[in-house]
Amino acid sequence: MTHVRLGVISWLLLCAQGCTVFDAGSELPLSQYHRVHSGAEALDFDPTSSILASGGWDGDVALWRPEQAKPLLVFQAHDSFVQDVAFARDRLVTAGFDGRLKLWNKAGALVAERDTGTPIDKMVAMGDRVVTAQHDGVLRFWRLPQLAPDGEWVLHYGPIASLAGHGPGGRIASGGFDGRVFLLSGNEPPRELEAPPSNARSLAFDQDGDRLYGGGWFRLFRWDLSNGSLEVMNTAHWGVISSLQYTPRERAIASNSRVNDSSVLFLDPDTGKTLRSLRRHPVCGTTLAVSPDGRYLANTGDDGLIRIFDLDNPPAR
Numbered sequence: 001m002t003h004v005r006l007g008v009i010s011w012l013l014l015c016a017q018g019c020t021v022f023d024a025g026s027e028l029p030l031s032q033y034h035r036v037h038s039g040a041e042a043l044d045f046d047p048t049s050s051i052l053a054s055g056g057w058d059g060d061v062a063l064w065r066p067e068q069a070k071p072l073l074v075f076q077a078h079d080s081f082v083q084d085v086a087f088a089r090d091r092l093v094t095a096g097f098d099g100r101l102k103l104w105n106k107a108g109a110l111v112a113e114r115d116t117g118t119p120i121d122k123m124v125a126m127g128d129r130v131v132t133a134q135h136d137g138v139l140r141f142w143r144l145p146q147l148a149p150d151g152e153w154v155l156h157y158g159p160i161a162s163l164a165g166h167g168p169g170g171r172i173a174s175g176g177f178d179g180r181v182f183l184l185s186g187n188e189p190p191r192e193l194e195a196p197p198s199n200a201r202s203l204a205f206d207q208d209g210d211r212l213y214g215g216g217w218f219r220l221f222r223w224d225l226s227n228g229s230l231e232v233m234n235t236a237h238w239g240v241i242s243s244l245q246y247t248p249r250e251r252a253i254a255s256n257s258r259v260n261d262s263s264v265l266f267l268d269p270d271t272g273k274t275l276r277s278l279r280r281h282p283v284c285g286t287t288l289a290v291s292p293d294g295r296y297l298a299n300t301g302d303d304g305l306i307r308i309f310d311l312d313n314p315p316a317r
Helices: 002-017
Strands: 031-032 042-047 052-056 060-064 071-078 080-087 089-094 102-103 108-115 120-126 128-134 138-143 148-154 160-166 171-176 181-185 201-203 212-216 219-224 229-234 242-246 254-260 263-266 273-280 285-290 296-301 308-311
Touching: 042 181, 052 080, 052 296, 052 308, 060 080, 071 120, 080 120, 080 254, 080 285, 120 171, 128 160, 148 212, 160 254, 171 201, 181 212, 212 242, 212 254, 242 296, 254 285, 254 296
Parallel strands: 042 080, 042 285, 160 201, 201 242
Antiparallel strands: 031 308, 042 052, 052 060, 060 071, 080 089, 089 102, 102 108, 120 128, 128 138, 138 148, 160 171, 171 181, 201 212, 212 219, 219 229, 242 254, 254 263, 263 273, 285 296, 296 308
């Protein structure tokens, strides 16, 4: 009995350290590239869907064309982890765990820089403003192009796990490792939403900004923002849903997971059921991004591998 118990414990520890999945996924990537980042968790497409930016654990940033399997440009942006990247019109904003917020042109030249004072966990660009979710639990606002301070809200007790923005509606949502989720709408004070059963490790608004989705352990959360009600849905993920993005063309939620799971799925926003399954990431997935035109999906993980899927013309199996 002792040997059986030790065997089970060893198996659980092994699963906790790695990422596997029972369904490998049927759709293959168009391209994948493994020689830029040692690990990565920052991706974003530009508004034209023609350029993908990625940020790595070594502080490097790469720019890609979706149809090509090698980067156009690689440059050093930060002294430590690149926590997020976001295109603001024709320029790129990068946020680092070094606490620096930087604005670049597409040639990799620095345009503006700001020391935010504390490590940045997440970041979104909305119109002429950038919002940073920081390690001290504060949401800070910055005005482009100078990255001038433009206000802040103290919301969470400690690091912030997730951040989402809805530009047309001017809505922002944040989820903390304290289990709390907040909604900001325009000039209104922050509103705390009903707490999900586990931390919201990822957040995404739907197309109209009327619903907010969150990812936790195995499950998908959905808040109706008209009344704040919360619904919890089971999914096919076996770990933490680390990244979400609503895709209007698919009318689905693209999702990426980690910790015992590395699935890349499209989920039904009403039921959480799998609509489409892409080839799993080789190791734990960190984040994904869908291009604005809906054609491409990129994802990355702890291995730094950049994979790009052509959702219109997936390669033959």
